[in-house]
Amino acid sequence: MDILKFITAGSVDDGKSTLIGRLLYDSEAILADQLEALHASNRKNDDGTIDLAILTDGLKAEREQGITIDVAYKYFNTDKRKFIIADAPGHIQYTRNMVTGASNAGLAIILIDARKGVIEQTIRHSFLVSLLGIPQVVVCVNKMDMLNYDEQAYNKIVSDYEALAKKVELNNVKFIPVSALKGDNIVHQSTNMSWYDGESLLTYLENVDIKVDVKASHARLPVQWVVRPQTDELHDYRGYAGRVASGRFRVNDKVTVLPSGFTSTISKIEQFDKEPAEAITGMSVTIHLADDIDVSRGDLLVSSAEQPHVAQLIEADLCWMDTRPLDTTHTYLVQHNSKVTRCRINEVLHKVNINTLEKQYDEDFKLNDIGRIVIKTADALAFDPYQLNKANGGAIIIDSRTNVTVGALMLRSAVD
């Protein structure tokens, strides 16, 4: 069994919460006491059936307003997979929340209301999914029941969306006609759409290939902590603890420590009481090097054969997440892997109107704005372009005055 994290993009009106509720309900992931609370609630659908959307809204303020503000995480599993749902809000004023939810997702479900088709928010959600580099996309054309399960209407939406997918550079798009309200094609195959011979959403989620090719991606391990027991029997013990961000490391591999550039060879890989011969993407390990060189938290261990960029001036995509606009004269902090250093956003190249995908050139970079910038960092960052290696291409900006995370960076390239 493995884990699939996915995000659902859509607005309340598209039936997003109902879709998640339906997934949980029909896959029997709801326990009796929660079900009891659900039945006891005053919120009902027009036809008197229970409102499954209640399962996903958490906080009081949200219940009062009937909207989903923050990212909520939901868990369920089948025999095949453990699923983690990041339920993010779809309104434009919550773009930062969607970006947050999307940052860790391996798959995105984009919800389209069949009556409305591809609209402004579909463009926005698809752009964000592409920007955040989510590898798999499922487009659920919802509310098919309200169109009498009409195949033509569905086909029109599919072809409209394919044009959009090309424009925002989304590959691996899967389409499923559904009704979250009635349960068509969510967990169980619908009997109302004989013209659709594909699988239900859950069957698709259970089987979609999410394996990463560790041989194809470059070996990166940010050093988090140096293990030094300094006891009599372990006097010379010095292990570099961290989680493999991408690729794999093997004993005897030649590695380079960045940004210093020192090289050495892996002498041992430890995992508590085990000594595996290799450490692959996702594993938390302790690495020992053959040479006594200076390595500390904030450094990046990489395969000497496949080195990342090391630069202080970097072009990047930025999503601004703070109510106080970006100040290009202010010194912020940037956190990339385990490294934190000071930085300034030197230049705003352009912003993107995420509803129309047009470039904009006004200077003010406000909450939820997305655009391309040039960042100057005090210490060099050892990074890969985000679209090639998410794990070593994402960074956050912290405002040192408030300590709040104010921006998300998708690093692109070193600037000469």
Next chain:
Amino acid sequence: MSTNNHLDYLDELEAEAIYILREVAGQFEKPALLFSGGKDSITLVRLAEKAFRPGKFPFPLVHIDTGHNFVETIDYRDRMIERLGEKLIIGHVQDSINEGKVVEQKGKNASRNALQTVTLLDTIAKHQFDACIGGARRDEEKARAKERIFSVRDEFGQWDPKRQRPELWNLYNGKIHKGENVRVFPISNWTELDVWNYIRREKIELPSIYFAHERDCITRNGQLMAASPFLNMDEEDVIERRNVRFRTVGDMTCTAAVESYAYEIDDIINEISESKISERGARMDDKVSEAAMEDRKKGGYF
């Protein structure tokens, strides 16, 4: 272990939790691990061993002691500390009562559960902890589902759901102002069943009250409670000998038992897989109102 260059779900959850623990060690001056004696914090201790051995833990363990404990829990705690050779700090709710900082609840449903928040905040202040690691999970309760892995509390220990920091990728921002602290939840993404499966895989010992045993119980508000001197009982309370186990381990006055014949961990996993009551359904303190947990968290509860 991994097959086909891909991690199994328990390996992935473990690796993520170890990563988070090491981030705590790397980012904070004075972290602490809050240890309740329950299976979730016992799991955290195991993960800490995996994160930092053969070195020492870069933090002490902290137990907030209501004084209304199951003896089995305290016995387990003391043996564990001896085995680990790590430091244990105990914050006593009784001290907070003696100092007049909190007032013991009265009446039939009196419990010290709510009082421990004050003792916890005092202990944090006294030792100037800047990060407290806890075993809460997002699947436990609605309000927890939206909480960050690094969750910032203000100087009053309050959680403000509207002012949560965006938490992207696996980049955890632990920067805080003086007086603030961060609650860190390394097993946020685990479910109850994941924890049990991990305990089975790792062969982790647990306090015996997690397994079925005979015990004197009374029935309160439809739930089975262990009869004890800490429970305010009257003539309406009928003591019965029942075969029970506990799904969570907390204060004796608020931890309900379930009728059970699960004597081994395999039985427990089967029981949970088929169970139709969620774990927090066995906590009386959550039943008070739908928003009970959210309100308590805003007040500084773990």
